[in-house]
Amino acid sequence: MIVPSVIALGVLATAVSAASVPTFTAPAAAPTDQSSFYVGAANNTLTNTPIVTGKVFDRFIQIWLENTDFAQAASQAVFTNLSTQGITLTGYFGVTHPSQPNYLAATGGDFWGLASDDLESVPTNMSTIVDLLDQKNISWATYQENMPSDAYVGYNYTNSDDYTYYVRKHNPLVIYQSVGSVQSRQGRIRNFNDFAVDIGNNTLPQWMFITPNLRNDGHDTDVAYAASWLNYWLVPLLNDPNFNTDRTLIFLTFDENETYTIANQVYSILLGGAVPEALKNTTDSTFYTHYSALTTVENNWDLGNLGRQDTNKTVSNVFNFVASNTSYQNNNLTLSSTLPELNLTGTIPGPLNPDYYVPYVAPTNGTGGGSGPTFFAPNVNTSLTAANAPAPVNITTTGAAADLTSKANSIVAAVAVAVFAAMLL
Numbered sequence: 069m070i071v072p073s074v075i076a077l078g079v080l081a082t083a084v085s086a087a088s089v090p091t092f093t094a095p096a097a098a099p100t101d102q103s104s105f106y107v108g109a110a111n112n113t114l115t116n117t118p119i120v121t122g123k124v125f126d127r128f129i130q131i132w133l134e135n136t137d138f139a140q141a142a143s144q145a146v147f148t149n150l151s152t153q154g155i156t157l158t159g160y161f162g163v164t165h166p167s168q169p170n171y172l173a174a175t176g177g178d179f180w181g182l183a184s185d186d187l188e189s190v191p192t193n194m195s196t197i198v199d200l201l202d203q204k205n206i207s208w209a210t211y212q213e214n215m216p217s218d219a220y221v222g223y224n225y226t227n228s229d230d231y232t233y234y235v236r237k238h239n240p241l242v243i244y245q246s247v248g249s250v251q252s253r254q255g256r257i258r259n260f261n262d263f264a265v266d267i268g269n270n271t272l273p274q275w276m277f278i279t280p281n282l283r284n285d286g287h288d289t290d291v292a293y294a295a296s297w298l299n300y301w302l303v304p305l306l307n308d309p310n311f312n313t314d315r316t317l318i319f320l321t322f323d324e325n326e327t328y329t330i331a332n333q334v335y336s337i338l339l340g341g342a343v344p345e346a347l348k349n350t351t352d353s354t355f356y357t358h359y360s361a362l363t364t365v366e367n368n369w370d371l372g373n374l375g376r377q378d379t380n381k382t383v384s385n386v387f388n389f390v391a392s393n394t395s396y397q398n399n400n401l402t403l404s405s406t407l408p409e410l411n412l413t414g415t416i417p418g419p420l421n422p423d424y425y426v427p428y429v430a431p432t433n434g435t436g437g438g439s440g441p442t443f444f445a446p447n448v449n450t451s452l453t454a455a456n457a458p459a460p461v462n463i464t465t466t467g468a469a470a471d472l473t474s475k476a477n478s479i480v481a482a483v484a485v486a487v488f489a490a491m492l493l
């Protein structure tokens with residue numbers, strides 16, 4: 069169900085007390101190995117289109133951790149160490165609370181007013197970064213730790229040890245029906261056994277979104293636990309040429325700040341061979357948000373745009389070292405400027421906000437990080453726009469909200485039954 073978006077101010081994103089945090093256990097000898105812990109069997113290796121050269125990098129790998137205070141992350145040895153090998157972004161912000169809307173924003177350019185982690189499904193007429201990449205034949209995939217089968221639609225998954233490691237709310241592309249419900253795209257919503265096979269065959273794609281499980285990302289544990297996972301998983305992969313080449317940009321970030329009532333700043337770092345030698349062990353205080361990960365990719369491959377917050381120049385600066393290579397003009401806001409509030413929860417109108425409901429509207433023609441045009445999904449109603457949409461209404465009482473949710477649930481339930489049936493075969 070959609071919980072009315074009243075979220076108590078001051079609530080802390082879920083984190084368990086230090087006393088109950090278990091000890092990190094490596095699922096295999098190396099991150100390139102398969103593991104029964106990852107649950108889903110490897111589903112063949114990817115077949116990718118030929119490499120499309122970008123202006124600054126040929127591969128973009130984003131890795132999302134959870135709910136951590138900037139200073140807490142910065143105090144972990146692994147981050148201190150990694151920071152010497154990359155550019156630490158000291159002006160980077162999540163775009164709202166809680167988790168799920170941040171993941172949607174980073175892949176679709178909007179969070180649709182959402183203020184919950186409930187089961188949601190964005191209709192097929194809403195585009196994502198995948199549409200822009202596909203237009204230029206740039207290969208992509210998401211890797212989700214502990215997802216039981218590729219493009220799994222269930223809300224979460226519990227391992228045989230009775231622990232729920234996988235959650236859909238951190239798997240953005242499956243929530244977008246234009247990706248998760250399209251058969252030709254489902255094989256690119258992959259798990260970590262697929263990752264092992266893909267890296268082993270040197271078939272990792274050019275754009276990747278990586279979600280560690282609820283313990284490894286720090287969500288159910290703490291940042292020290294996430295640091296142990298990084299030491300197990302990321303640190304060795306930095307030296308693996310099938311992962312990191314001199315044309316790879318790795319972007320490590322957190323979805324949101326832990327405390328709702330303060331600015332939503334999160335620790336983020338740019339790593340990989342594409343980071344110029346002279347910029348290693350430096351910081352960049354430019355104002356970035358999760359939309360910057362979209363515009364930077366658009367800028368690098370000169371893509372089109374989504375006509376949403378990726379075209380909003382206030383919140384979508386391109387990572388500076390990329391912008392300076394492409395002569396892209398950023399807005400020059402920094403951490404010390406007066407910045408927009410990005411900790412607003414439940415007050416932003418949208419189709420997933422029952423308190424301030426507006427329908428899904430067509431993109432607005434605009435300019436993103438690249439010079440390409442705004443992408444319109446073939447089935448989008450171009451006459452329903454932000455400019456002519458009805459004013460937000462509170463549908464919490466009308467029953468329409470319940471309808472919306474039961475629709476999303478029934479779609480997911482129907483597919484889940486089909487998937488389960490297939491797994492039994």
Ligand SMILES: *[C@@H]1O[C@H](CO)[C@@H](O)[C@H](O)[C@H]1NC(C)=O
Pocket residue numbers: 136137138139325326327330331332333334
């Ligand atoms: C959240 O971000 C602010 C700065 O905007 C920072 O001072 C704070 O330490 C961060 N995290 C937490 C949990 O307070």
Ligand SMILES: *[C@@H]1O[C@H](CO)[C@@H](O)[C@H](O)[C@H]1NC(C)=O
Pocket residue numbers: 145146149
């Ligand atoms: C920091 O990195 C260096 C070089 O990769 C490594 O030798 C060292 O063990 C690392 N230290 C920590 C605390 O991770």
Ligand SMILES: *[C@@H]1O[C@H](CO)[C@@H](O)[C@H](O)[C@H]1NC(C)=O
Pocket residue numbers: 223224225232235
């Ligand atoms: C997993 O899903 C079940 C059923 O919807 C729910 O009761 C449980 O709280 C969920 N757990 C997590 C960690 O999401």
Ligand SMILES: *[C@@H]1O[C@H](CO)[C@@H](O)[C@H](O)[C@H]1NC(C)=O
Pocket residue numbers: 108109110111216217218219251254255256
């Ligand atoms: C393999 O991928 C297809 C989609 O391409 C999916 O339908 C199927 O469930 C996947 N199987 C496993 C074991 O992940």
Ligand SMILES: *[C@@H]1O[C@H](CO)[C@@H](O)[C@H](O)[C@H]1NC(C)=O
Pocket residue numbers: 111112113264265266267268269
């Ligand atoms: C390459 O992919 C196949 C599946 O398509 C898999 O069986 C094999 O183990 C992979 N090779 C490596 C070295 O990972």
Ligand SMILES: *[C@@H]1O[C@H](CO)[C@@H](O)[C@H](O)[C@H]1NC(C)=O
Pocket residue numbers: 077328329330331332409411412413
């Ligand atoms: C957002 O953060 C700012 C700066 O810390 C704070 O003044 C404001 O009250 C916060 N807003 C909410 C809705 O928590």
Ligand SMILES: *[C@@H]1O[C@H](CO)[C@@H](O)[C@H](O)[C@H]1NC(C)=O
Pocket residue numbers: 152349
């Ligand atoms: C990184 O920069 C700091 C100063 O900002 C310096 O103290 C440190 O020695 C540098 N580390 C490396 C490995 O270059």
Ligand SMILES: *[C@@H]1O[C@H](CO)[C@@H](O)[C@H](O)[C@H]1NC(C)=O
Pocket residue numbers: 380381382383408409
């Ligand atoms: C652009 O972003 C700012 C800051 O979040 C916001 O105030 C403004 O409404 C946005 N503009 C549009 C057209 O969405």
Ligand SMILES: *[C@@H]1O[C@H](CO)[C@@H](O)[C@H](O)[C@H]1NC(C)=O
Pocket residue numbers: 397398399400
């Ligand atoms: C940002 O700074 C650059 C370099 O100083 C300048 O060329 C550009 O016009 C500035 N952008 C804005 C929006 O002021």
Ligand SMILES: *[C@@H]1O[C@H](CO)[C@@H](O)[C@H](O)[C@H]1NC(C)=O
Pocket residue numbers: 072423424462463464465
């Ligand atoms: C929307 O309606 C519900 C139910 O009457 C109410 O609890 C809630 O406060 C309303 N929201 C707003 C923003 O007025």
Ligand SMILES: *[C@@H]1O[C@H](CO)[C@@H](O)[C@H](O)[C@H]1NC(C)=O
Pocket residue numbers: 430433441450
């Ligand atoms: C967007 O721009 C394209 C190309 O300029 C134009 O054909 C189209 O009518 C515009 N669409 C909307 C909804 O404004």
Ligand SMILES: *[C@@H]1O[C@H](CO)[C@@H](O)[C@H](O)[C@H]1NC(C)=O
Pocket residue numbers: 191192193194427428429430447448449450452
């Ligand atoms: C997108 O699809 C949804 C669900 O079918 C529909 O409610 C909405 O009006 C559509 N919006 C546009 C702009 O096509």
